[in-house]
Amino acid sequence: MVNMIKAFHILLKSGEPLFHRAYGKEQVDESLFSGFLGAVYNFAKELGHGDIKTVEVGDARFVCEVSENLIFVAVVGKDDDEQELKNFLGFASKAFVNRFREELRTWRGNVVVFRPFTQELDHLVEDYQMRRLPGKVKLVPFLRDASGGSSSYPFDVEIASVFSLLEDARGRGGGFLWKKPEEELRGIVRVLWPFWIVPFEDGVRGVIVDAMSTASLQIRTKRYPALDNADDFLKINSVDVFVNSLEDLLLDLESEKLEEFPLYGFLAPELVKDLEVSFSQARLGEAKDYVVVRPLVSRTQAVENKTVFMKLIQDLEIRSQRLMEKENFLTLITEKWLKVISEKMVETGESYKVKIEETVKDVEKQIGMLLQLREEELKKLDAWFAEADKNLILEIKELFGPLIEVLEDVALKSTEEIEKTIDEKISVLEVIEGRIQKLANVSEYMNKIKKLMENISKSIKKIDSTIEKINKKIEVDKNSILQDFDRKIMEQRSRVDLLKEEAKDVLGKQQILMGRVKSKIQELSQLVQRERKEIGHILNLLNSLIVKMPDKIFSPSLFYIPLYIGKFEDTKQERFFVVPPLVLLKSNEAISCDFGQKTLPLDLPNPAFLEAVKGKAETLINDSKELKLEIQKGLKKANLINSQQVETCVYEGLNNLLRLNILTEKDFQILKARAKEVFRTEERI
16 A cells, blocks of 8 residues: 655654654655745745645645644645644644643754654554555455356446346345335445454464454463462472362362453454465456445554464464363372372382281280280189188088087987996986986987077078179180170280271272372363363464465555445335345356345355455444445446446446356346446436
């Protein structure tokens, strides 16, 4: 695109230069220029002609704006609109004075202080440039053949095809629930739809930004800042802490929210390749026959979009790399802990094996000692019983001793007396008297014996009770000793079982811990892999938006897609219908497009592109009063229906379509009659 503002100067009325910026290739000595213009200005003032407004020198025009003590000068071509230039100078002068009011008041000759105005001026110049269109621009072909080549059809076939599609759209009317009043085709206008091509550093590739689109392509992804703290895992010296930290990390990662990165003006990926094909066939063309739609997205915004786009790609690539690094890092850390757990399990198994073996030996030893102690306890019980039995016998002897002595004494004494009676033959009287006395003694003894027997009977009962108690005690003590030792023996034997259970429990917990580590790292790995896959998908999507340039370009350039916009009117309303670039198929088989043309087999390689461009253009025209006004102005200035030359082209184009066997004779006759009706209508816009 040719720049229309070639240079911009700011100088004092005295001629001293303050600021200048060149936009064209021609370089002018600023001091000479300022001196010349200052002299002309002062000369005009002395002649009483007031402030100088415009000076023309050769092909250049110097348009001036005076503000306070300053002269603002824009160097332009002769064809530029003077009113728009004055508006531009008004904005520039106000911006400069407002920004540097204090510096101007205390200025001592250092022009460096005014250099920061460059960026603000560039924005103003860019906005002005976008409002103007040079004579020639880069255009993509509107109508091409289906061979895939770069050849395009002549204007007569192009306009005849457009007319055919518009007639088809008019015939359908767009009504569904009720029949609308019949519409009339009131206007056809050619429109240039702007797209920015923003190159990469190599100038061979670039991105396409729809200069009319304020909508955004939303890229959604997660950043996972929690992974940045994964290095802290190196400080962990406990496997339990590691597992808990791993689980906390997973919770943090799963709770991360999606981030959105809006890419304003970027097209859906499926549309980009079709545009790339179109732009690869772009050519310089005259813009004078078109309504030029002023871009809503500036050059600066397009560059910013590309910068965000590139930054996003770099950010995603870095993220993917970091995710891989973190995954590898965590895998290594996990392998370390799994190795630690595995070694611990082996160590635990060996340790418990040794403990169990030692415990078995100790249990056998303890059981032997217990059996020996049990035997000793039983012997002690037997000894105690023997001692108790002896004491019982002594007690019995003690109880029965007096009785035995009495009986022995009586028997002995009775025997002696009888022997003495017989041997000495004592007189009967003496014997009887002595025996009576003896019998009295025996009776006394018998009484004593009787009492003694009673005591003995009581003692025997007491002895029986004692014996019974002794027997019970012996039985209880024996049972107690046996139970106590059996319990101790069982306790000793259970030590081995408990130790085995303990070993099983400890090893089971370690196995569970290992399972948790493996499960969590697998879960983490799957999450990271899933995110890396998603990032890869997004990167592929973003890379699909990078296209090959038709020419090697090093700065953002505007390319234009031609559209045809038809205006329909009925008794109540008007509506616009957009015809985007088309491919003409040389076939009698009509292909159904989204807007349903029936007459011509017109299509694009990707119908979604056709529908997207059409839908976006119609939406913007209906929603934007400014754009709608531009289209209305274009219809008033360049309505193709008002041109007899276009009418002739339509007839010629219809003939060519018939000759190419694209139109049937019947369709040809209908369209030709309709063309006469449309182009010869007296009521035209």
